[in-house]
Amino acid sequence: MSGKESKISFGLIRVIASAVLFAAFFAIYRFTDLNRYVNLALFVALYLFIGGDVALKAVKGLVRGRVMDENLLMFIASAGAFVVGEYPEAVAVMLFYQVGELFQGYAVRKSRASIASLMDIRPDTATVLREGKEIVVSPEEVKTGEIIVVRPGERIPLDGTVTEGVSSLNTSALTGESLPVNVSEGSAAISGSVNLSGLIKIRCEKEYGESTVARILDLVENASAKKAKAENFISRFSAVYTPVVVLAALILGVLPPLIIAYNDWSVWSKWIYRALTFLVVSCPCALVLSVPLSFFGAIGGSAKAGILIKGGNYFEILDKTDTIIFDKTGTITEGSFTVKNVVPENMRDEILAAAAIAEKNSLHPVAKSVVAAAGEADCDGYAISEKAGMGVVAEKEGDFIAAGNEKLMRSLGVEFVSGHESDTVVYVARNGKYLGRIVIGDTVKKDSAAAIAELKANGVHTVMLTGDNKATAESVAREVGVDEFRAELMPQDKVSITEKYLGRKNKTAFVGDGINDAPVLMRADVGVAMGGIGSDSAIEAADVVLMHDSLSALPKAKRIAKKTMRIVKENIIFSLGVKAAVLVLSAVGLAGMWLAVFADVGVAVLAVLNSMRMLGAHKL
Numbered sequence: 001m002s003g004k005e006s007k008i009s010f011g012l013i014r015v016i017a018s019a020v021l022f023a024a025f026f027a028i029y030r031f032t033d034l035n036r037y038v039n040l041a042l043f044v045a046l047y048l049f050i051g052g053d054v055a056l057k058a059v060k061g062l063v064r065g066r067v068m069d070e071n072l073l074m075f076i077a078s079a080g081a082f083v084v085g086e087y088p089e090a091v092a093v094m095l096f097y098q099v100g101e102l103f104q105g106y107a108v109r110k111s112r113a114s115i116a117s118l119m120d121i122r123p124d125t126a127t128v129l130r131e132g133k134e135i136v137v138s139p140e141e142v143k144t145g146e147i148i149v150v151r152p153g154e155r156i157p158l159d160g161t162v163t164e165g166v167s168s169l170n171t172s173a174l175t176g177e178s179l180p181v182n183v184s185e186g187s188a189a190i191s192g193s194v195n196l197s198g199l200i201k202i203r204c205e206k207e208y209g210e211s212t213v214a215r216i217l218d219l220v221e222n223a224s225a226k227k228a229k230a231e232n233f234i235s236r237f238s239a240v241y242t243p244v245v246v247l248a249a250l251i252l253g254v255l256p257p258l259i260i261a262y263n264d265w266s267v268w269s270k271w272i273y274r275a276l277t278f279l280v281v282s283c284p285c286a287l288v289l290s291v292p293l294s295f296f297g298a299i300g301g302s303a304k305a306g307i308l309i310k311g312g313n314y315f316e317i318l319d320k321t322d323t324i325i326f327d328k329t330g331t332i333t334e335g336s337f338t339v340k341n342v343v344p345e346n347m348r349d350e351i352l353a354a355a356a357i358a359e360k361n362s363l364h365p366v367a368k369s370v371v372a373a374a375g376e377a378d379c380d381g382y383a384i385s386e387k388a389g390m391g392v393v394a395e396k397e398g399d400f401i402a403a404g405n406e407k408l409m410r411s412l413g414v415e416f417v418s419g420h421e422s423d424t425v426v427y428v429a430r431n432g433k434y435l436g437r438i439v440i441g442d443t444v445k446k447d448s449a450a451a452i453a454e455l456k457a458n459g460v461h462t463v464m465l466t467g468d469n470k471a472t473a474e475s476v477a478r479e480v481g482v483d484e485f486r487a488e489l490m491p492q493d494k495v496s497i498t499e500k501y502l503g504r505k506n507k508t509a510f511v512g513d514g515i516n517d518a519p520v521l522m523r524a525d526v527g528v529a530m531g532g533i534g535s536d537s538a539i540e541a542a543d544v545v546l547m548h549d550s551l552s553a554l555p556k557a558k559r560i561a562k563k564t565m566r567i568v569k570e571n572i573i574f575s576l577g578v579k580a581a582v583l584v585l586s587a588v589g590l591a592g593m594w595l596a597v598f599a600d601v602g603v604a605v606l607a608v609l610n611s612m613r614m615l616g617a618h619k620l
Contacts, residue, residue, distance in 0.1 A: 011101070011105070014098070015095070018046060019095065022088075039087060051074075073246070074097050077279045077280045077593075085269070089592070093597055097597070097600075100600075100602075123139050125138065126148050129147040130146070134149055139157040142157070142207070143204065143207065148201070149199065152198065156202065158191050159210075159211045160203050160204045161187070161188060161203050162186065164200065165199050165200035171192075191214075248278065252271065257270075277592060278583060280599075281582045281600055287572060290607035294567050296312075297611060301617025306531075306546065307547070309557070310545075319558075320505075321508065322507070323460065323509070324460055325462075325498055325508065325510045328465070332448045334442060336369075339373035343417075343436050347435060350435065352438065356371045357382055358394040358428075359392060366424055381396045389407065390411065391408040401429070406427065414433075415434060425438070426440060445549075452480050455555055455558070463482060465493075465494050502524070507525035510528065512527075512528075526544060528545075528546060529546070563614070563617070567610055571611065579599055
């Protein structure tokens with residue numbers, strides 16, 4: 001049994017044993033004529049058993065200057081109950097306080113376990129090939145360019161590219177996506193993923209400190225450092241509230257008996273008891289614990305869904321966000337060019353083969369998409385030359401192939417049929433004869449339209465910004481249903497447009513993925529980066545990272561933020577409302593120590609249990 005488990009078991013056993021002894025001692029106290037000093041001795045012994053550690057913490061806190069520590073409040077209230085002869089109430093305060101501590105401790109452990117489960121993605125070792133031998137080393141020791149070997153069942157320790165082998169990867173711990181990802185030679189392999197089937201070899205592209213797994217762990221571990229306004233409010237509130245109520249309790253216990261009958265102990269006893277009850281109620285532990293716990297649980301729950309939120313303050317901002325601005329390429333669309341159509345279709349293979357010969361050596365994304373669609377093309381012996389701003393031509397023993405835009409066709413005197421597609425069009429001619437055109441474009445992600453529709457249904461205004469031409473932008477905007485779009489923009493234009501939406505009561509989010517999005521991600525009220533293919537600079541600049549590169553995670557993040565803030569508000573209103581009512585009742589003598597204990601410990605337990613609902617945030 002671990003140290004933590006044994007500590008939990010001891011706490012539970014102590015509470016159960018104390019509850020049984022308390023019931024027995026209370027029966028003796030109420031229904032027998034046992035000497036009062038014997039009763040006092042029994043209750044003091046039980047008090048020390050159940051609350052001795054609290055009393056010790058109170059004294060240590062007092063010595064260290066923590067005057068308004070909750071342990072001190074409980075100790076003063078319970079010790080005072082002994083002074084006025086209310087022995088059962090004195091022990092009851094400590095007993096129920098310890099019950100509350102058990103519940104609170106359980107809640108905190110569950111929240112920490114939620115975060116700790118993410119720590120399982122941290123690889124312990126890496127098997128690296130050096131001088132033909134497999135050597136097991138720490139991931140921190142592997143250099144970029146080295147080859148690592150990952151067997152089935154092992155976790156990938158570093159980001160890289162598969163150089164050998166075929167397998168499936170479980171990326172659920174990183175992205176929240178349960179479906180495995182198939183990889184083969186040339187595929188990207190993300191650290192933290194689990195290799196499910198075949199042995200693969202991976203060329204390391206990033207050292208451990210820059211790897212995906214290291215960055216995720218760093219983001220989650222440091223997320224709690226950024227407090228939400230609600231958390232800061234509770235800290236400031238407690239710093240003022242606790243001394244005020246302690247002073248009020250002191251006045252309540254001293255001033256009335258001085259005025260009414262300063263020499264009558266029964267009057268003093270009655271008002272001191274009221275003051276002690278007032279003191280028990282005043283402890284703000286329900287707020288101090290439950291509010292941070294709500295954010296802590298939400299951070300862990302979001303991470304399970306592949307949504308990394310870098311601090312509690314961003315839940316508040318996301319909840320207030322009513323405008324979301326999207327970059328187009330790589331955010332709404334896949335970010336990679338593919339051949340979408342060939343006209344005429346009955347000459348598809350011939351047109352693609354001819355274009356591939358001309359485009360074979362080009363590094364342009366459009367050219368790569370043509371070559372990929374054509375497959376193998378025999379371009380040996382062709383002399384290829386580029387026509388700046390128009391396209392490329394290839395020539396071999398009288399065979400002349402041209403692939404490019406309308407300008408290229410006109411310059412060569414080729415009669416062609418102009419296309420009116422909004423995507424990029426490559427016209428292909430061979431030996432002066434027009435063959436047809438290839439339509440190439442960036443495809444919209446399958447979930448983009450649904451995600452944007454859900455956001456709009458919840459009152460979010462959606463805007464798309466892109467550097468692409470207006471026709472392409474308009475086509476994508478119409479397909480996914482954004483409220484408005486701007487095209488042909490430079491990076492600085494995105495910043496200036498976003499700034500027009502800032503400075504309002506409600507907030508503005510920007511969602512992007514590229515290196516040119518980093519400035520606007522930092523400028524927006526909340527920046528959201530697409531984590532899987534997003535650039536390092538975009539992820540570092542963002543406040544929220546969507547690890548699965550799926551826009552469907554964005555409405556989920558909004559739902560999580562909304563529920564988190566609703567639970568925080570519920571806890572604040574409920575805790576303050578109950579405490580205010582019982583404080584008034586205790587001041588006028590209508591609430592005893594038992595009700596005071598509920599107003600403190602009971603409310604704290606209920607608030608903590610309410611906060612624990614955020615542990616299931618990934619299911620929203």
